[in-house]
Amino acid sequence: MRWIAGIMVLTVLGSLLANLFGPSPEADPVPAGGFVSSKQCQECHAKVYEEWSNSWHAQSWTDPDVRALSNDFSNTDCIDCHAPKDVFSTGPGKRVLPRGDRRNQGVDCLACHRLPESMGGGVAGTTDHTGAACRPQLRTELARVEYCGSCHNQHNTVDQWEASKYAIKGEGYKDCRDCHMPVRSDGAGRSHHFKGGHDMKLVRSAVTLVAKRDADKILVSLTNHGAGHAFPTDERSRAADLFWRKTPADPNQSGGWTHLYRIRDPYRSEVDIPRTLVDAGETLEVDIETAAGEGPIQVALFYKLTPYYRDMETGEAIPYTQITEPSLDAQLVHRVEVGP
Numbered sequence: 001m002r003w004i005a006g007i008m009v010l011t012v013l014g015s016l017l018a019n020l021f022g023p024s025p026e027a028d029p030v031p032a033g034g035f036v037s038s039k040q041c042q043e044c045h046a047k048v049y050e051e052w053s054n055s056w057h058a059q060s061w062t063d064p065d066v067r068a069l070s071n072d073f074s075n076t077d078c079i080d081c082h083a084p085k086d087v088f089s090t091g092p093g094k095r096v097l098p099r100g101d102r103r104n105q106g107v108d109c110l111a112c113h114r115l116p117e118s119m120g121g122g123v124a125g126t127t128d129h130t131g132a133a134c135r136p137q138l139r140t141e142l143a144r145v146e147y148c149g150s151c152h153n154q155h156n157t158v159d160q161w162e163a164s165k166y167a168i169k170g171e172g173y174k175d176c177r178d179c180h181m182p183v184r185s186d187g188a189g190r191s192h193h194f195k196g197g198h199d200m201k202l203v204r205s206a207v208t209l210v211a212k213r214d215a216d217k218i219l220v221s222l223t224n225h226g227a228g229h230a231f232p233t234d235e236r237s238r239a240a241d242l243f244w245r246k247t248p249a250d251p252n253q254s255g256g257w258t259h260l261y262r263i264r265d266p267y268r269s270e271v272d273i274p275r276t277l278v279d280a281g282e283t284l285e286v287d288i289e290t291a292a293g294e295g296p297i298q299v300a301l302f303y304k305l306t307p308y309y310r311d312m313e314t315g316e317a318i319p320y321t322q323i324t325e326p327s328l329d330a331q332l333v334h335r336v337e338v339g340p
């Protein structure tokens with residue numbers, strides 16, 4: 001009896017010690033054959049894993065908008081970046097290749113961090129940790145914009161950034177990580193949420209909207225002061241629209257808007273539509289001449305994840321110039337008032 005109790009005390013002590021000192025880096029070495037699933041990272045990198053799970057990177061294969069537009073990936077060109085092979089197997093900056101396994105994990109830990117055997121295996125990190133089970137190596141490429149560009153330059157986000165003031169070395173320098181992977185509030189590492197167009201707080205921080213009355217028109221200006229690239233960037237599905245209306249009795253009432261200006265990079269097939277994105281640091285100026293004689297008016301900017309306005313019941317496309325109710329599936333970015 002005493003002998004068994006002794007073992008139990010030892011076991012309890014052992015697990016207490018293990019809990020105190022955390023999983024020892026050597027205790028759980030890289031599985032034979034290397035890591036095969038990002039779930040294997042969860043145990044030791046719980047915080048990063050949780051952030052990533054809630055990111056759009058984790059949903060790039062299951063995202064309903066992508067599935068719809070790619071015809072459930074029967075357009076196989078779409079697999080490349082939405083279920084990519086490891087960035088380091090093709091080389092950061094080079095376009096990624098499609099993979100055949102664990103597709104529903106989308107752009108996962110392995111796609112971004114795993115190193116090929118020719119580079120010593122293990123994972124790409126920001127310092128060398130010789131003791132750690134996943135064998136992290138310092139790879140300076142992780143911190144370069146070209147790394148994001150392996151998937152994010154299809155619609156020129158990296159080129160747009162290169163042309164912006166943020167790319168100039170010095171005080172104002174900010175790269176993709178500075179805005180999309182902010183250092184966590186506890187100072188340890190960078191967020192893996194990768195907020196983008198789905199986050200209206202971030203979208204609002206990109207632009208300022210100003211409207212002023214002039215002698216015979218209303219002057220509207222929209223400045224991209226917060227995005228390190230065009231507003232909106234990258235995905236041709238994104239669109240933003242300026243609208244105006246006479247200020248209604250209840251200023252928060254919906255409807256009654258007149259379309260003023262569309263901001264979008266059209267699909268290649270839409271040959272007659274110009275590119276109207278607002279580049280980093282640029283100001284777009286539009287006049288409303290018809291509103292000059294009106295009393296107080298409102299000007300608003302709405303943002304859409306998919307470009308076309310559709311009747312919510314019939315699904316039929318409505319030309320955006322005929323839209324009077326932009327709130328159909330558009331999100332209000334900013335609204336300003338112009339006095340009489």
Ligand code: HEC
Pocket residue numbers: 056063065066069070075077078079080081082095150151152154196197233234235237305
């Ligand atoms: C070269 C890499 C690459 C390829 C190839 C690619 N995409 Fe993407 N896709 C991206 C990136 C990067 C984003 C995120 C950028 C953004 O949302 O602005 C994205 C975002 C999207 C979105 C928006 C997702 C959302 O949640 O709103 C859709 C829809 C989409 N892609 C569809 C497609 C379709 C359809 C194809 C094939 C015709 C395709 N993609 C091929 C890289 C790629």
Ligand code: HEC
Pocket residue numbers: 023025028029035037038040041042043044045109110113114123124125126127129132133134136
């Ligand atoms: C058995 C525990 C364990 C597992 C499993 C594990 N890691 Fe690690 N990892 C560590 C430890 C310990 C460190 C070094 C200390 C730290 O940064 O937390 C580390 C460091 C890292 C770093 C470098 C951090 C830096 O400072 O730049 C990266 C990147 C990384 N791990 C990625 C991964 C990925 C991706 C996976 C899954 C494929 C994984 N790890 C699986 C324990 C683990």
Ligand code: HEC
Pocket residue numbers: 038041042045048049050052053057107108109110112113125126142143177181188189190191192
């Ligand atoms: C889209 C690419 C991408 C994905 C997906 C990704 N990472 Fe990272 N990760 C990075 C980059 C870039 C850095 C380096 C940031 C820097 O320069 O400090 C990084 C940093 C890290 C670090 C260093 C410490 C920290 O918290 O910043 C760890 C650990 C890590 N990643 C683990 C993981 C794990 C585990 C997963 C999956 C749950 C994952 N990463 C998914 C790109 C990615």
Ligand code: HEC
Pocket residue numbers: 056057059060061063066081082084087096107111112147148149150151152176177180181194195196197198199
């Ligand atoms: C291996 C390919 C790949 C790499 C590398 C990559 N991304 Fe992505 N990223 C994607 C894809 C695909 C999506 C679209 C996900 C979806 O379907 O919504 C995306 C989406 C995003 C989004 C948009 C989120 C939203 O709200 O729609 C941001 C922001 C982003 N990535 C930033 C980055 C940054 C910054 C880096 C570099 C540190 C990076 N990504 C590296 C493939 C990649």
Ligand code: HEC
Pocket residue numbers: 145148149152157158161166174175176177178179180195196197198202203205206226227228229230231232233234235238
């Ligand atoms: C100065 C801050 C800043 C820098 C630097 C920056 N971004 Fe952004 N990014 C933003 C803001 C703000 C938005 C939201 C407005 C928009 O879509 O333009 C955004 C949006 C995005 C989106 C989301 C597009 C979507 O449709 O969901 C992607 C992808 C993205 N950025 C990638 C990058 C990449 C890649 C880099 C580096 C080459 C980069 N960003 C540099 C601030 C920044």
